[in-house]
Amino acid sequence: MFLSGVSRSVRLLLAHIHPAAATNQTARCLSQAASQPEPIADENEAVNPTFVNRNPRNLEQMALAVKDRGWKTVWPHREFYHRLVFSRTQHHVTAEVFSSSSPVPVLSCSTKEWAVKKELASTNCVAACQAVGEVLAHRCHQAGITRMVYKAIPWTYRSDAVQSFRAAIKNGGITLSEPRRKYVGT
Known part of the structure; x- marks a missing residue:
């Protein structure tokens, strides 16, 4: 100056x-x-009071996002980020991934889909369950979902079809449990 x-x-x-x-x-x-105006030291150290998280899954992956606890009497429990639901009917096998914030499935795979159906001899056998598990694991990786909760109905857990489905999901690189929520600042 x-x-x-x-x-x-x-x-x-x-x-x-x-x-x-x-x-x-x-x-x-x-x-x-x-x-040029001289920079003020306090201006550089100031933090914007309104912060917009552009990646909503960021807190979820760090286990800092809020999990809806729901009621203790509700089954299945509501404390999850993503939940895997596997169902078998007389004719088809279906697997869906639900988010905690929406009742609409985020991802799904079924033997009703032509691409899966044409590769199978039967749409409700053990091989169909394994194929649905492999395809769903691949779709989950494409969507960036690597961890989810899966609680099988107790009386169907020991069936060969459910076991092959679980094995296909795990071999696909999906972890069937979520980390416990971390509480910061308490």
């Missing part, structure tokens, strides 16, 4: 002494750089 003021006064002095030299100079030579 001080030097730019001095150089301006020197130019004005030279213009009075040599008026012909001052008129031959271009406007570029006489122009000054805009003065």
